[in-house]
Structure formats: structure tokens, C-alpha cells
Amino acid sequence: MIQTEIKSLEDALHESILLAKHKQTAQMLSITDTIDKIDPITFFNHAKEMQGERVFWTSPFDQFYLVGVGEAFALSAHASLKRFEQIEQKWKQMLSEVIMFNPHQVAGTGPIAMGGFSFDPSKQRTALWKDFETSQFRIPAYLLTIEKGKYYLTINLVVCPEDHPQQLLYEIETNKQLLLNRTTPLANGPTIKTKHEIEPLKWKEMVSKATEEIKNGYADKIVLAREMQVTFERKTDVAPILDNLIKTQTNSYVFAFENSQSCFLGATPERLVRVHDQQLLSTCLAGTAPRGDTREEDEQIGLELLNDVKNREEHEFVVQMIHEAISSSCEDIQVPNQPVLYPLKNLQHLYTPVKAVLKREYTIIDIVKRLHPTPALGGLPREKSLAFIRENELLDRGWYGAPIGWFDPHQNGEFAVAIRSALINGKKASLFAGCGVVKESEPEAEYQETNIKFTPMLSVLGGAS
Numbered sequence: 001m002i003q004t005e006i007k008s009l010e011d012a013l014h015e016s017i018l019l020a021k022h023k024q025t026a027q028m029l030s031i032t033d034t035i036d037k038i039d040p041i042t043f044f045n046h047a048k049e050m051q052g053e054r055v056f057w058t059s060p061f062d063q064f065y066l067v068g069v070g071e072a073f074a075l076s077a078h079a080s081l082k083r084f085e086q087i088e089q090k091w092k093q094m095l096s097e098v099i100m101f102n103p104h105q106v107a108g109t110g111p112i113a114m115g116g117f118s119f120d121p122s123k124q125r126t127a128l129w130k131d132f133e134t135s136q137f138r139i140p141a142y143l144l145t146i147e148k149g150k151y152y153l154t155i156n157l158v159v160c161p162e163d164h165p166q167q168l169l170y171e172i173e174t175n176k177q178l179l180l181n182r183t184t185p186l187a188n189g190p191t192i193k194t195k196h197e198i199e200p201l202k203w204k205e206m207v208s209k210a211t212e213e214i215k216n217g218y219a220d221k222i223v224l225a226r227e228m229q230v231t232f233e234r235k236t237d238v239a240p241i242l243d244n245l246i247k248t249q250t251n252s253y254v255f256a257f258e259n260s261q262s263c264f265l266g267a268t269p270e271r272l273v274r275v276h277d278q279q280l281l282s283t284c285l286a287g288t289a290p291r292g293d294t295r296e297e298d299e300q301i302g303l304e305l306l307n308d309v310k311n312r313e314e315h316e317f318v319v320q321m322i323h324e325a326i327s328s329s330c331e332d333i334q335v336p337n338q339p340v341l342y343p344l345k346n347l348q349h350l351y352t353p354v355k356a357v358l359k360r361e362y363t364i365i366d367i368v369k370r371l372h373p374t375p376a377l378g379g380l381p382r383e384k385s386l387a388f389i390r391e392n393e394l395l396d397r398g399w400y401g402a403p404i405g406w407f408d409p410h411q412n413g414e415f416a417v418a419i420r421s422a423l424i425n426g427k428k429a430s431l432f433a434g435c436g437v438v439k440e441s442e443p444e445a446e447y448q449e450t451n452i453k454f455t456p457m458l459s460v461l462g463g464a465s
């Protein structure tokens with residue numbers, strides 16, 4: 001990684017092209033500077049007019065936003081067991097060659113990787129997820145970062161020996177105008193025309209089967225998910241949906257990842273891991289109840305959830321597993337011994353935050369590898385629950401329930417678990433929802449729980465009833 005003082009864009013281009021000529025190969029360049037305030041959804045909306053797919057990420061806890069467009073560089077891995085290592089290795093290789101002009105050193109600026117992993121690379125793939133790879137990250141060509149009320153634009157690009165600085169400069173200035181200096185109103189949100197739940201009866205039978213297997217000692221917990229397919233009146237526009245998710249789903253990460261004709265998006269409350277200056281934060285979120293209609297009812301439901309044996313057991317499996325998974329790579333691990341309530345618009349969860357200090361020799365990808373899937377999305381024991389899901393679930397989870405997020409050149413990054421999500425493709429979408437099955441589980445109650453988990457996405461897609 002070559003780190004240089006900030007230059008004018010023209011000088012930076014000039015210098016990179018000279019280097020490319022000297023090495024007789026393409027050269028990656030990353031240049032970051034502050035910009036005037038811009039609304040992240042407006043930026044995302046404008047980016048639609050540009051070539052290249054868009055990426056969106058916001059974390060609810062610190063008003064942090066990342067909005068990317070285009071792809072300066074791609075990292076992907078074969079669907080083998082070593083997919084996390086492959087991504088890490090390609091990332092390190094890229095970093096060793098990029099020239100960076102970034103005087104700000106703010107987390108999430110510069111050549112950052114945004115993307116995710118599929119839930120289970122061993123599961124038979126279907127056409128549903130054809131536009132997504134099993135492990136895929138993108139270094140966006142244009143990246144808006146909003147951090148602590150400050151606005152940054154990073155431009156990442158690959159220059160070739162034969163490029164001309166003036167020509168590149170012209171292209172960049174044109175794109176900057178398009179992204180930053182316009183006011184285009186948001187399109188209307190979508191309206192759902194049809195809704196179709198995939199095999200609800202078979203799903204409930206599968207829950208019974210899992211419960212039986214658990215009672216017979218096969219496993220302690222198995223998380224089972226299902227799909228709802230919807231169609232729209234018109235081809236959907238993603239920006240108004242994201243806008244609506246941000247406004248309605250507080251306490252949630254809002255994300256979107258476009259690939260070809262598809263867009264995977266959602267509002268998930270579940271952090272997998274965050275690393276900032278070696279400070280690690282992970283989250284156990286498992287155990288679910290609805291919200292009450294009145295304050296008294298809500299508090300009563302919350303109290304019952306906190307004292308419910310089944311939900312506490314489901315939750316405890318996750319707490320234990322996270323603790324074990326990070327123990328060799330972290331120091332100073334702090335885990336509260338009681339969960340608290342985590343309220344969302346439509347439901348509430350049991351929540352235990354886990355804090356630790358990440359040892360210098362480990363990276364956020366090492367932690368993602370160890371944590372995924374936690375028993376909040378897979379089960380316990382991991383391999384047995386995954387085998388059950390692989391064999392019995394009527395769903396290609398793709399990126400649903402899997403790590404989605406970003407990481408930067410300074411070992412900062414954050415991953416959420418991609419639940420409360422949907423895969424949109426033109427006039428249709430698939431929504432996903434799952435729940436933890438333990439020995440006390442009742443198929444009808446689990447079915448109702450997944451219905452509530454569909455609600456946040458359904459309502460922003462124009463179809464909650």
C-alpha cells in the first residue's frame with residue numbers, strides 16, 4: 001500500500017499513469033476528499049443514472065453511511081471451504097498495490113470492500129440467486145462516506161499505461177456533477193400486486209420434524225426459514241424502499257447490494273461483528289416476541305420474553321457460541337450474564353452485546369469466519385443443524401442470513417446478519433424469514449413468528465395488511 005499526501009485529482013491521475021507506464025501494467029488509485037453535505041438516499045438515487053451497480057449501508061448506532069456506485073475492483077472466492085481466506089488474500093494483494101491519497105484516515109474512506117457471503121456454499125444453488133456469487137466484495141468506483149457529520153467522497157479507479165489524465169479527469173468531473181449537483185425527486189415506492197407463501201404446510205411439517213429430531217438428541221437448535229414471493233404493479237425502484245426502511249426500521253442496519261438485474265436489501269437488527277481500532281463488538285440476538293398495542297401490554301410481553309424458558313435457551317446457545325468463537329482471537333472479553341430487550345417496530349428480541357479487544361494478528365474476516373453461522377441463524381451443533389437445513393429447507397437462502405458488510409485498509413469494518421431482507425428483481429421479489437426451533441417449539445407459533453418477521457419488508461414494499 002502506497003500512502004501519499006493529498007494532491008489535486010489531476011496530479012494524482014498523472015502520477016498513477018506514470019507509474020502504470022513504468023510498471024507496464026494497470027495501476028489502482030484511490031483518492032479521498034471532503035465534500036459538501038448530501039443526503040445519502042439522494043446520492044444513491046442519482047447514482048442510478050451512472051453506469052455500475054450500487055451498494056448502500058447504514059448503521060443505526062452512529063449515523064454512519066456508505067453509498068457506493070460502480071466497481072473499481074472485485075474480490076470473489078470459489079465456493080470452497082477456504083472462501084474467507086481467499087477473500088482476505090485477494091484483499092491484501094490489492095492493498096499492497098494501490099496508491100492512496102487520503103489525508104483523512106477516517107474509518108470507511110479510501111479503497112474499502114463492500115459485500116457479503118452466501119449462507120451455505122454447500123447448498124445446491126438455484127436460479128433465484130444467479131446474479132450473486134457465494135463470496136463477493138466490491139471496491140466501489142465512487143464512494144460516499146458519512147461519519148460524525150462529515151462527508152467524504154472517495155474515487156477508486158484503475159488506470160492503464162495508455163490512459164490520458166485529461167480524459168479521465170473529464171469523466172470523473174462529469175460523474176461527480178451527476179452524483180452531487182442535482183435535485184432529482186425520489187420515485188414512488190412500489191405496490192404489491194400478488195403475494196405467495198412458499199409451501200406453508202410443508203414448512204410447518206418440517207418444523208415438527210426438526211422438533212422430533214431435537215427431542216431424539218440429534219441437535220439442540222435448528223433455525224428454519226421460508227420464502228414469500230411477491231409481484232409488483234411496476235418495475236421497482238430501490239431508493240424509495242431504502243428511504244422508507246431508514247424511516248420505519250430504527251435500531252436496524254439498512255443495506256442494499258445490486259448485482260446485474262437483482263438487488264438484495266433489508267433492515268436487519270442483528271450485528272455480527274464490528275471492529276474499530278481493535279475494539280470488537282458482537283451481538284447475540286435470538287428470542288422473539290411481538291410488540292404490544294399499549295405500553296402496559298408491550299411491557300408485559302417483554303417481561304414474559306425475558307422470563308421465557310424456551311426463548312432464554314435459544315438465546316443462551318448463541319451467547320455461549322459467540323464467546324467460544326472469539327476466545328482465541330480476542331482479549332478482555334465482556335459478556336453480560338443477562339439479556340435485555342431489543343425493541344423493533346414490529347417485534348422485540350432478547351439481546352446480549354459482547355465486547356472484546358481483537359488481537360493484532362487477527363482481522364475482521366477471521367472473526368466473520370469463526371462466527372458464521374451463529375446458532376441464531378444455523379443452530380447447534382453447527383454442522384448437524386446445517387446438514388438438516390441443507391436437506392430439508394425448501395429454500396435457497398443465498399445471502400439471506402449471512403454476513404453482509406464492509407472493511408477498510410485500517411482493519412476497521414462491520415458485518416450484519418442479512419435477515420429481514422428481500423431479493424428484488426424487476427417486477428418480483430422474494431422475502432425471507434426464519435426462526436429458531438428447539439424441543440419445545442410449536443409449528444403454528446413458529447409460523448406466526450416468521451409472519452411477523454416478514455412485516456418490516458412487506459410494509460416498505462407496499463403490501464403489509
Ligand SMILES: C=C(O[C@@H]1C=C(C(=O)O)C=C[C@H]1O)C(=O)O
Nearest residue numbers: 286287288376419433434435436
Ligand atoms: C432468522 C431470523 O431471525 C433470527 C431468529 C430469531 C429467533 O428465532 O428468535 C431472532 C432474531 C434472529 O437472530 C429472521 O428474522 O429471519
